[in-house]
Amino acid sequence: MQKRSFNPSPHTGGSGGVLVRRRALLGSLVLVVLVAFAGLLAYVTRDGRESANPATAAAGSAAPSAPVTSASPGGRPKMAPGPPSTHDPIAFAKAAAVAFWSYDTRSSSQPELVASLHRWLTSEGQYVDADSVDRLVPSPVLWGRMADSGQFATATADEAHFPDRFTKALQADPGAITQAYVYAVTVSGKQSIAWNGAPAGGAEDRSATLAVQCRPDRPCALAGVLPAVAP
DSSP states (O other): OOOOOOOOOOOOOSSHHHHHHHHHHHHHHHHHHHHHTTTOOOOSEETTEEOSOHHHHHHHHTSOOOOEEOBOTTSSBOOOOOOOOOSOHHHHHHHHHHHHHOEETTTOOHHHHHHHHHTTBOSOTTTOOHHHHHTTSOOHHHHHHHHHTTOEEEEEEEEEEOOHHHHHHHHHOGGGGGTTOEEEEEEEEEEEEEETTEEEEEEEEEEEEEEEEOOTTSOOEEEEEOSSOOO
């Protein structure tokens, strides 16, 4: 049986022009935030300690680290544990990407996946774009077809970094981050998809640029997902 890959892509419904305008507005808001705070360095406090030099913190956060994975020893995806409690936008973005790229149509419904991903979102309405997350999820109809073949996916996030343009923007205006504390992080990894009759499945490369909010007084949360990957 041929797989129906969960390859995140926009989908539209019949809710009319109001919904289209709302999505455009929310998407534009996230993009404005990202442009305004492009190149933001890693949050300078780690477990209550201050980094001596923001540039050093950024270099350290981009260094290779152990991959984040959803694969269990038996090959089935683990149940989504929810967002980690961290002040590190790099670590948060890697965990969020794994959550986006992992699913199991055998044990959860499409609305359950949507609700699970919404747990990662920031509660600050002026900075959140929930629609950008919803567009990563297959429509109910496609989900049903995937469930017919018992499709599921595990994922790994092997690398994450702040895009170059964002780093340069912060160097030009180091104080810009202090309004929204939104960081752009590009994550790269792999998604392994399997289905009935093909337990080995196949692996595909994945990448995404996430907007992560990490305020000093609370753990990181997701603001949104960019429509294009920022190198």
